Amino acid sequence: MQMDEGLDTGDMIMKTEVSVAADETGESLHDKLAAAGAKLCVETLKALEDGTAVHEKQGESPTAYAKMLTKELGNIDWTQPAVKIERLIRGLDPWPGTYSHWNGKVMKIWKAKAEGSGGGDSQPGTVLSVGKNDFTVQTGDGILRILEVQMPGKKRMDTGAFLRGNTMEPGNLLTQE
Secondary structure, three states: OOOOOOOOOOOEOOOOOOOOOOOOOHHHHHHHHHHHHHHHHHHHHHHHHHOOOOOEOOOOOOOOOOOOOOHHHHEOOOOOEHHHHHHHHHHOOOOOOEEEEEOOEEEEEEEEEEEOOOOOOOOOOEEEEEOOOOEEEEOOEOEEEEEEEEOOOOOOEEHHHHHHHOOOOOOOEOEOO
16 A cells, blocks of 8 residues: 555555455464465565556545554453354454453453354353353353363363363353453
């Protein structure tokens, strides 16, 4: 992009598209964009050098400002829909990560899957079921299956490994504080 006075207002010189997978995380998207950007940078410099670069005006739509990521963004609000929480978990992986509180400790949640929509009778944040390799949590709209977690001082682990060393029971509550 050509530099200009405004925010994202200069001419585009070259562009590329990158597909976003349904299970994309912040880390995997970063890696895709880095590879695509490096390749495009080389192509753009070559086009500028040999005079074949075509400058294209950007559209008139205003550019949205993206605020800085903070750890507080990762504090899961269980009243939100399961789909939104799953996207938050994927988007904030690897930093700052998402978390909730369980048994007086911070539980980081690294991988989860939204299952359906609709509300149950349980309070958002309530553990509904505990399986061998996962547990489910009621959200404001739908259920979230927890697949990978991390407790303080421990490594990131699949939920099955976590459950072999911790007693999680239906009715337990995950909270924001």
